[in-house]
Amino acid sequence: MTETRLRADSARTVLAILEAAERTLNRKPTATMEEIAAAAGVARTTVHRRFATREALLDALTTWAAQQLADAVDAARPEATPPLIALYQATTNVLAVKLSWGFAMNTALAPGNEAERIQAAVVERCDALFARLAEANILRPGITPLWCRRVYYALLHEVCQDANANPDTELDTDAVATQVVETLLHGVGTPGTTL
């Protein structure tokens, strides 16, 4: 394994390709290498030089996005700050990443992918955070941390999809994060209403 170091321009090209892949595949998941290359402003052959196969490109893309996500979670210090603060901070950070890498984060990852490991680690930290919230009696009794995470992920996914459908209107990440956390904790109903 000769670790060839990348020349500066080449590194820029790789990033451009990844970003173009994200943008293009987000709009059309069946987009071809040709289209991705065009969006990146390079020739198709250049893409193939950097990523031997389409699968290799997808792998790199998902791994890259997963790493961005993990970094966003890290930045919120979810095990150091009070759980509610951490939840809010993490939500804000994650939203920013998910908005830029929506496709890469929702695409099914190939088994054995590095991204799988990273995402699993994020899930674990998320569950740990919800466990801390449960300990602090912030979660309603009978609610499992698993269900919490699922609802939380679903809400995050929803707001990102929506933002993605309206690319013109730029949105206030903080406001959206608040809305997500509020809804996660209290839903949309008046307190005390039951079936």
Add this chain to the structure above:
Amino acid sequence: MTETRLRADSARTVLAILEAAERTLNRKPTATMEEIAAAAGVARTTVHRRFATREALLDALTTWAAQQLADAVDAARPEATPPLIALYQATTNVLAVKLSWGFAMNTALAPGNEAERIQAAVVERCDALFARLAEANILRPGITPLWCRRVYYALLHEVCQDANANPDTELDTDAVATQVVETLLHGVGTPGTTL
């Protein structure tokens, strides 16, 4: 336009193909006509006789699923019964359909598709139901019906995805519907907790 009536066996074949397409594409969205035909137990040429192109098949599939959904909503009589009852009933009915036609309901529909019209009508009825809930003070002030529907759809999508990932464990539709409605209204948090 000569409306050729279908022979009984042919009608059965068409349904088998639609169901096979749903099943197959749900597991692998890039499945080929060949695979769909195999899953339906027919030859590939037969599929092409019923649906001229792949796009035509997808169109028929999404339209069929949308109609099933609309029927499920109908059966709940959402404008006749008290809104909370209707919400619960509709959730139960919709869940059953969404579990069987998950792919067809989440796939992006081609513009001008009949399914588009039907789904839009369902959305309208959904919004109307949430408007009734708001009138009955069951919705928290400041919560828009639009946000309600988005959260509601997200929760439905989430539980279906989960059920889909675990096809072995059959689930209690009523219990899941309750969980969805409960979470929609009250979230996962203890009442009174704020940021």
Add this chain to the structure above:
DNA sequence: ACTACTTGCATCACGAATGTTGCAAGTAGT
């Protein structure tokens, strides 16, 4: 300035999926 790397372009090979057609066998409906 010199060298090594990178890129664009043209071209080719290959495989896979789509869509079509003709024919023979079988089945629904009368």
Add this chain to the structure above:
DNA sequence: ACTACTTGCAACATTCGTGATGCAAGTAGT
């Protein structure tokens, strides 16, 4: 039983996406 429809099978043409290669021009880094 008779007819019309439907199906399976085999074969074919075509298109499209993928991946590889050789060569000339250009650029980064020293």
